[in-house]
Amino acid sequence: MISVHGLKKSFGDLIAISDVSFGFDKGEIVALLGGNGSGKSTSINIMTGLMIPDEGHVSVQGLDPFKNPIDAKKKLGVFPDKAGLYPNLTVREHLQFFGHLQGMTGKTLKTAIDRTVRMLEMEDIIDRRTKGFSHGQTVKTALGRAMVHGPDYLILDEPTRGLDVYAVRQLRHLLMRLRDNGTGILFSSHVMQEVSLLANRVAVIADGKVCAEETPDALIAETGADTLEDAFMIKVGLK
Numbered sequence: 001m002i003s004v005h006g007l008k009k010s011f012g013d014l015i016a017i018s019d020v021s022f023g024f025d026k027g028e029i030v031a032l033l034g035g036n037g038s039g040k041s042t043s044i045n046i047m048t049g050l051m052i053p054d055e056g057h058v059s060v061q062g063l064d065p066f067k068n069p070i071d072a073k074k075k076l077g078v079f080p081d082k083a084g085l086y087p088n089l090t091v092r093e094h095l096q097f098f099g100h101l102q103g104m105t106g107k108t109l110k111t112a113i114d115r116t117v118r119m120l121e122m123e124d125i126i127d128r129r130t131k132g133f134s135h136g137q138t139v140k141t142a143l144g145r146a147m148v149h150g151p152d153y154l155i156l157d158e159p160t161r162g163l164d165v166y167a168v169r170q171l172r173h174l175l176m177r178l179r180d181n182g183t184g185i186l187f188s189s190h191v192m193q194e195v196s197l198l199a200n201r202v203a204v205i206a207d208g209k210v211c212a213e214e215t216p217d218a219l220i221a222e223t224g225a226d227t228l229e230d231a232f233m234i235k236v237g238l239k
């Protein structure tokens with residue numbers, strides 16, 4: 001289980017999040033929903049140990065990522081909101097580098113890279129430098145980097161943003177397969193159709209707090225809406 005409790009983070013006078021608590025477990029997909037600027041990336045950055053909260057706690061299977069960063073990061077694969085690739089490294093070199101950071105070497109690392117390349121269908125770009133990559137190629141490389149060590153949990157900040165229909169479908173199938181094999185997945189999204197197709201549960205952030213954490217069907221029933229999109233709008237006070 002990965003959970004956050006009572007997260008608070010301000011940037012100067014701006015309170016980005018004031019009381020965020022939620023969690024997700026192995027073998028489930030949870031969608032983190034919220035309007036623009038509601039605090040999804042801030043919550044994800046804290047959950048993954050990239051940003052220190054002003055208040056609150058993070059638990060990665062009982063580990064505090066700020067006290068045990070190396071052990072906590074072994075369990076996590078992170079696709080951040082900015083891919084941050086190295087333009088002069090090839091895809092293979094990215095995977096090798098991040099695999100090394102996770103303590104993988106030799107045959108184990110080679111097998112992991114081969115498996116990742118197959119899962120993401122990126123045989124055609126594996127030995128290309130990432131400089132000049134299209135958006136879709138950049139996303140695949142960043143996903144590969146997040147997955148190469150076979151983490152228990154994946155945390156993905158808007159992974160389908162800007163992808164074409166085929167790539168979205170390919171990613172959806174991949175996430176379902178990983179979930180069915182026991183990986184816990186958290187992803188943020190604004191696309192309700194994708195959330196309906198993928199998420200076992202949703203966590204909704206509004207006014208700096210998590211105002212709902214339940215199944216999509218329960219959210220629809222609770223709000224009396226006909227669709228998840230309407231239920232979301234009602235829950236965040238826009239309808």
Ligand SMILES: Nc1ncnc2c1ncn2[C@@H]1O[C@H](COP(=O)(O)OP(=O)(O)OP(=O)(O)O)[C@@H](O)[C@H]1O
Nearest residue numbers: 011014015016034035036037038039040041042043
């Ligand atoms: N490094 C920063 N410095 C100043 N303000 C920040 C910083 N990071 C986030 N914020 C502010 O915190 C608030 C929450 O931002 P965040 O990026 O977490 O929202 P989000 O829900 O991910 O938004 P979006 O859906 O638009 O990506 C926003 O008002 C944003 O401007």
